[in-house]
Amino acid sequence: MTAHFNHTIIASTDPAAMAAFYRDLLEADEQPSWGPFTNLTIGGDVLLQFATPPVEFPPQHYAYLLDDEHFDRAYAWITAAARQHWADPQQTRPGEVNDEHGGRGVYLLDPSGHYLELITRPYL
Template sequence: MTITFNHTIIAAKDRNESARFFRTLFELPEAPSWGPFTNVQLPDGVLLQFAEPPVEIQMQHYAFLVDDDLFDRVYRRLREQGIEHWADPQLTRPNETNTEHGGRGVYFKDPAGHGLEMITRPYL
């Protein structure tokens, strides 16, 4: 068997709010959830499991490779919902996208404060 990425647990202040944010923004269907997790499944089968840990949440970075059409729709939702976004990971170029690596990219935060990145071309 080859190795594939299966799932990750993402700390959330409100697991349902964070899962809803991802589903709505990235146009993902609801997934079966269980125990302390509210799940979101990506089209390739990777499961994002949102949970509310009993500790202070440390910011993490999650990058998503999307096609140009989804990028346009998600970026439009970011602007319509007034979600702060930047062209760079240092957050110095607000309300912009970038054209690094032959594609487009944007950085923003989820409800728990995690740094999200959306790109249309992989770095490698």
């Protein structure tokens, strides 16, 4: 059997706020929560679990592949909320979208400081 990505725990300073942010940005589906986890699913039934870890955590990078229509809605949400965003991971092109890899992409930070990348075409 080919391996498939199933779930990840995303370290969160406020799991409920993080889940709300990801639900709106990624149009994710709410799932029952348990223990320390606030849960959502995205395409392919991938479970995103938000929890506060017992230790300090470094920011991580999470990239999400969106279709063009979803990207348009997500970008409208980002700009309507006046969220800082960049066309590049070095944050040298603020307020822009890139057109690399045959699609579009944008970078932003989530409420816990993780680096998010939204793209419309996969790199491979």
